[in-house]
Amino acid sequence: MARATPNACAAWRPGLPAEPLRVDASTVVLAIETSCDETAAALVMGGHDVLSSVVSTQIDLHAQYGGVVPEIASRAHLEHLNPVIARAIVEAGIDESRIDVVAATVGPGLIGALLVGVSAAKSLALTWGKPFVGVNHMEAHLYAAFLEDPTLEFPLVVLLVSGGHTMLIEM
Template sequence: MQTTKPPQITLGIESSCDETGIAIYHSEQGLLAHQLYSQVELHAEYGGVVPELASRDHILRVLPLIEACLEEAQLGAQKITGIAYTAGPGLMGALLTGAAVARSLAFAWQVPAVGVHHMEGHLLAPMLEQTQPSFPFICLLVSGGHTMIIRVDGIGRYRLLGDTLDDAAGEAFDKTAKMMNLGYPGGPIVSNLALQGNTDRYKFPRPMVDRPGLDMSFSGLKTFALNTWHAAQKTDAPQDLPQTQADICRAFELAVAETLTIKCKRALEQEGLNRLVVAGGVSANREIRAQLDALMAKRKGETFYPRLEFCTDNGAMIAYAGAQRLAAGQHNGLDFSCQPRWALEDLEAI
């Protein structure tokens, strides 16, 4: 006589940087609840994330958010069957905050806990949607700290095809905004200003597209934007400088989007695939989505994104990724650890 396996309910905790994300994932019903607190206002006056402040704020937020998530899902803590937490990469203090809470709750509730790779969470975030990509596919992981092109043959079966040699795309967006005193976080500001920019005024280089391979570089593009801005400050009338900033943002965004599109096209052709997953915070960028959608439409291929609220760091992606690994029997002991640097290719396949 066959017995039906009871559903698994996983609590996910994300605390790798400047957002505290909590979610509950049900193995049969999908995502039940998610809560997110962003520290953007806390770090804005410093123009970037202050690690010690980030860690302290996670301590304040994580337990109230867990309580709010349980209330949203209308569940008691006794219903949780496993806990997933971000174990890396990220800021060490921030990671340890989430990991310590997760491991302590798992001990108190007598359930298994598993550390999740932050970028695997992003990579699998489109699996939270109704229409999910099937394996294998090419994934563009594009965020503030990472820009990678990966072949994905299954969960934990990852092969890095291309990486950024210096600044990640999101980091270049933020630094470009900072150099022009546009505010923090810079990525959304640059993208919004780009909507007002003149496409024909400036032509920025497309870095590393004139050489073979899938590696990328965005540091030089950031410097090109800075030099363009300095030159404009010497020649433009003061009242014209706001439009100049918009024109620079437009040229910068177009260059990043076209560079990523060229590299993704190469990866798809190299691997003989026609499914593309785009994830990470910068995957919310309108121009990048438009160019990649046009590429895949021309190829008659498929493009998959997380919903906008799951592009940035969130607990839902950690809950989902952790649920898959817990279902495969993986879990961590009481002697948990975190890894501020952690290669995706080191993960165990399931």
């Protein structure tokens, strides 16, 4: 089984191949999540310090259907993503020029919902001249534990239950 390192991931810059991205204590990441029915943006410094986290839920929107309707979810992301990102930046109390990396969930998830988040993230990365990092939804769940306790040490065993995905993982 491959070992993952929380401070290294592949970053994409326009016209350049992916390269390792190192996160230090001052690195600020804008993270965007649109894999299903919640639109979220957060700013994280140094890989562990959450400066802001804003979530717009679609629970009421989908309740009448008895579950998430993918097309409706995608359209709601289009409507809510820009205000969610703007609010996250304001709540973090930093200028957007201070953002070093833009990240977004690339899968698994609802394809239309993912396209909204990835398109927005890549557009911001290109506009700001910053690297884009695509994040696997399931791996993000795994590494979220490090936000709570950065002292966790490998190896770890994790039971991950998220939507239609359930995994028992050794990391």
